[in-house]
Amino acid sequence: MSDTVPRPTLEAVAARAGVSRATVSRVVNGGDGVREPLVERVRQAVEELGYVPNQAARSLVTKRHDAVAVVIAEPETRVFADPFFALQLRGISKELTAHDNQLVLLLTEGRDDHTRVARYLAGGHVDGALVFSLHVDDPLPELIQGAGVPTVFGGRPGWGDGTRDVVYVDSDNRGGARAAVRHLVGLGRTRVAHITGPLDQTSAADRLQGYRDVMGDADPRLVVESDFTPGGGERAMRELLDRCPEVDAVFAANDLTASGVLRVLRERGRRVPEDVAVVGFDDMVPVAEQSDPPLTTVRQDIEEMGRIMTRLLLRSLDRRNTGGAAPDPVRPAPSGEVLPTTLVRRASA
Amino acid sequence: MSDTVPRPTLEAVAARAGVSRATVSRVVNGGDGVREPLVERVRQAVEELGYVPNQAARSLVTKRHDAVAVVIAEPETRVFADPFFALQLRGISKELTAHDNQLVLLLTEGRDDHTRVARYLAGGHVDGALVFSLHVDDPLPELIQGAGVPTVFGGRPGWGDGTRDVVYVDSDNRGGARAAVRHLVGLGRTRVAHITGPLDQTSAADRLQGYRDVMGDADPRLVVESDFTPGGGERAMRELLDRCPEVDAVFAANDLTASGVLRVLRERGRRVPEDVAVVGFDDMVPVAEQSDPPLTTVRQDIEEMGRIMTRLLLRSLDRRNTGGAAPDPVRPAPSGEVLPTTLVRRASA
Known part of the structure; x- marks a missing residue:
């Protein structure tokens, strides 16, 4: 010692x-x-x-600690395995450092630890919290509200009727998914499948909704649920080829899933994009650019999401600190900020 | 909000x-x-x-917060790019969770932020700290001691004369390096090079020392300083081939460096291990097993290091809390715990 x-x-x-x-x-x-x-x-x-x-x-x-907690409602192992979180943390870290605030990342092994996280948040160690990756039935938001800490959520929260007074920052998941599927349809593909993320997360549910906006729900064999991981993408693609061998396009719910999809197609001797066109989501640059073939995908600015969340939180803490400006009687505070997504064309579709 | x-x-x-x-x-x-x-x-x-x-x-x-800070004295981007830290955090997270303690990871953009980290540590938000990846001239240890927080260091600290009352957990870097170089010499190699880590870190300095224990310092062209990254390994290997084209073995200071070395050897048409044998350090399993050819390396148990550091810290906090047992008059408290390393043979040497 x-x-x-x-x-x-x-x-x-x-x-x-x-x-x-x-x-x-x-x-x-x-x-x-x-x-x-x-x-x-x-x-x-x-x-x-x-x-x-x-x-x-x-x-x-x-009355300030100049410290902001980041809580990612995933086991510590996933936080380090998925570059998505690293990108978000990069945006947050830059923004907090620019304001001389300390980034306090609270890691957990799983849901059983969420009460302890809430206890730490309630303990007066941070001024506010940025909370990510919530699943629909996760008790964490309730616990955090109980802790009385100002909070901005990453991604639209999936609970309740959406009118609760929460601030969140999200990407246009539904619009991005529509663009991906329309692109595949525009290439003349007729059997366009979708491999989803975990459907208890709004990002995955919204991307599925975007797919359905274009495709309807004609052929249920073409939608396979998965989990945003490369291994999950492989399993789902194998299942899809068994269910519907004539599939000619896949919209994968994220780039990691798409990397698993490409691996299985290569293994089964299907050419991409000639036999099966593939589109991902995220534009996680090292994954998407270095995949074989390079991946057509829907870009969302993950780092920027982290920055904007941080700015919203710090601004709200400043308001509190200066006694709190009177609420604007005309325009209520916005509850969410939704960032645009864009299709990035590479070789896979 | x-x-x-x-x-x-x-x-x-x-x-x-x-x-x-x-x-x-x-x-x-x-x-x-x-x-x-x-x-x-x-x-x-x-x-x-x-x-x-x-x-x-x-x-x-x-008098406890049931929270322990982890401070990694590297920019946030490196923490997420190097699987070494993920493994250490895994061990720490498991151990802290088993004791219902919250892991509080304090991220920074760079050294300029270390004062802020020390301020947070001094602010009474955690019971103790686990501190990693210190460079010799880093002011962080002083700042942390000023903050008055019980601390265990990951890796032997490089400052002072080593007699200061600090507790650390380390791997046998020097012994492991000796085993690697002896193995290469045992294969009949006569031009055994070493690509080092950043020599202001004791882990890198100790591995160089182990190399010198076996090779002496006969040919200074055979030692190239690098930085523990794949890109750094590539640059160092190019330099090494320019300096000394007859090199027939490389001991790389870690597996990431070795991955860069293998890439350059492939690019230059040198066969591994026939023309050049390569040994790494860490046994970072996905890197070492999936490299081409699979990497012979020195295994250290990184996750276990994290666990042991955590146990030492929690034990010391318990002693404090129970009023502090009288110091043992015969045996002083150990200042460091050094874990063994072992050579793992695969195809590259």
């Missing part, structure tokens, strides 16, 4: 800088109303002594 | 369970001295009301 060296105090900094305790405190908390030469002397003393302000004391003044 | 529903209070739970406030408090904080039927009634009321104990109040009693 690193021995706990006594921490330099505010008093020690004041003595070293030759100023009052109050001046040090003001500088440490932002420097308002302190003359520049004094600020400089205090900063130097802070540096020389290696003084770390006590956040608990500091937050008594500012 | 999710509207902050009023949080159910301790009083509400007491009323629902028909017991006193004090009884609820005792049950919530571990249930000591409360009869089982009462415990049951309180638990039921807690569940029905969705009561989340106030961690701040709770920790006034237990």
Whole structure:
């Protein structure tokens, strides 16, 4: 255990800088109303002594911890296996760092740990939370609301009637899916299949809805449920070829699923796109560009989603902190922000 | 913003369970001295009301937050690109979850953010910290000691004279490197090169030392410094082939580096292992097994390292909490635990 060296105090900094305790405190908390030469002397003393302000004391003044939690409602292993989360975290990390806020990622092994996460959120360790990857029957949103922490959700939450006062950022999953399927139909394909994501997530349900907007629900053999993973994509594609060998196009619910689909088609000797055209979703660049053949897909700006969520949260925390602006009587606060998606054509369709 | 529903209070739970406030408090904080039927009634009321104990109040009693920070002194992008960290986090996450402790991963964009990390650690949000991937001149250890948080380091810290009272868990990097190089020499190779990691990290410096234990420092052209990444491995291998085309074996400082080495050898038409034998380090299973040819490497148990670090930290926190056992007068507390490494033979050497 690193021995706990006594921490330099505010008093020690004041003595070293030759100023009052109050001046040090003001500088440490932002420097308002302190003359520049004094600020400089205090900063130097802070540096020389290696003084770390006590956040608990500091937050008594500012009522802020300058820390935001990120909660991904998936087991820790999936968080690191799926580049989707890395991209979202990249956007969040950049945005929080730009505002000198600490990113606090709360990892779990599974749903049994969600009560503990809520306890941490309720404990006054963060100013707000960004919450991802919720499944319809997940108790986490209730727990988080119980914890009383301002929250922005990633993806449209699937519970209730949608009128609850939640803020979320989402991509246009349904519109993107329609564009993908219309593209396949435009290529003259008549047996267009869809391999879905987990249908208890709104992103997967919305993409299925977009597929149905174009295809109706004529041939139920052409829709196979899967789980957003390459292995799941392989299994679903095998099942699809067994059920309906004449399939000539596949819209896969994400790029990882599409990578599994391409592997099975290669293994079965079907040419892409000549025999079967394939479209993915996400435009996860290393996956989509390096796949064989390179993948036509629906692009969503995952990193930007993370940034926008963060901005919405920080803005709302600022409003709270400045006493809270009166609610605008004309326009209610928007409950969701939906980012556009675009079809990116490569070789697979 | 999710509207902050009023949080159910301790009083509400007491009323629902028909017991006193004090009884609820005792049950919530571990249930000591409360009869089982009462415990049951309180638990039921807690569940029905969705009561989340106030961690701040709770920790006034237990002096614990049941939360441990993990700090990786690398930019967020590297944390997600290098499977090494995912494996370590897996071990930590499993162990913390088994003890109902929350894993709090503090991500940063770079060194400029380390002061903020130290501020968060000093703010009383976690009981202790696990700290990884320190570079020799990194100010983070000082900052963390200033924050006064019990800490276990991953990897032998490179600063000072090594006698400072720090606890760390490491792998036998030097012994593993010796085994790798002896294996290459045993195959009859005479031009055995080493592509190192970043030499401001002890793991890389120790592996170089192990190489020198066997090879001496006869031919300085055979040692090329690199950075533990596939791209770095490619660049270093090109340089090595330019400097010393007659090279017949490469010990790469980790498996990711080795993957870059194999790519360049293939590109240059050198057969592995016939023309050049290659050994890696880590035994990062998907990388090492799926490389072409499968990689001979030095195995370290990365996940187990994470687990052991966590156990050491939790044990030390328990000692603190129970008032601290008197220090053993005969045997001082060990400052480091070093795990064995083993050579795993596959096709590349």
